[in-house]
Amino acid sequence: MELQKLANEFNLTIHVSHFPPGTSKWNKIEHKMFSFISINWKGKPLRNLQFIVQLIGMTKTKKGLEIKTEVDNKKYKIGRKISVKQMKLLNIEPCDFHGEWNYKIKPNNF
Numbered sequence: 001m002e003l004q005k006l007a008n009e010f011n012l013t014i015h016v017s018h019f020p021p022g023t024s025k026w027n028k029i030e031h032k033m034f035s036f037i038s039i040n041w042k043g044k045p046l047r048n049l050q051f052i053v054q055l056i057g058m059t060k061t062k063k064g065l066e067i068k069t070e071v072d073n074k075k076y077k078i079g080r081k082i083s084v085k086q087m088k089l090l091n092i093e094p095c096d097f098h099g100e101w102n103y104k105i106k107p108n109n110f
Contacts, residue, residue, distance in 0.1 A: 001082055004090050007107045018101040036061055 007014050041055045049071060057069035095102035 001086055001090070003105050004108070007091070007105045011107050013107070014105045015095075016103050016105065017095075020098075020101060032061070032065065033059065033067060037067075 003014050003016070006012075037056055037059050040059045041052075044055065046052050046055075053069045053071050056067055060066045089108065091106045091108050093104045093106060094100070095104065
């Protein structure tokens with residue numbers, strides 16, 4: 001619902017892609033950066049969230065790829081339910097490639 005609101009507000013199409021379970025190796029950023037993060041915090045005690053976020057933020061590859069980090073302390077509502085009526089208002093179009101995981105949310109033109 002929130003992505004639909006964003007698409008409507010800015011009159012844009014939002015492409016959503018999900019990797020199927022167990023396939024994070026296909027996520028190129030994760031694949032490239034996890035080893036560097038592990039090297040960066042090797043031997044350091046991971047005492048608290050702020051320290052972990054700082055260590056991740058200090059990670060850089062030899063080619064200059066960097067990670068920008070920050071702690072998100074916002075409280076998010078859990079257990080939100082979307083009604084059938086609300087679901088019908090979503091302008092979702094499955095993509096040709098694995099439409100069960102990948103889709104577009106288009107603005108509603110009303």
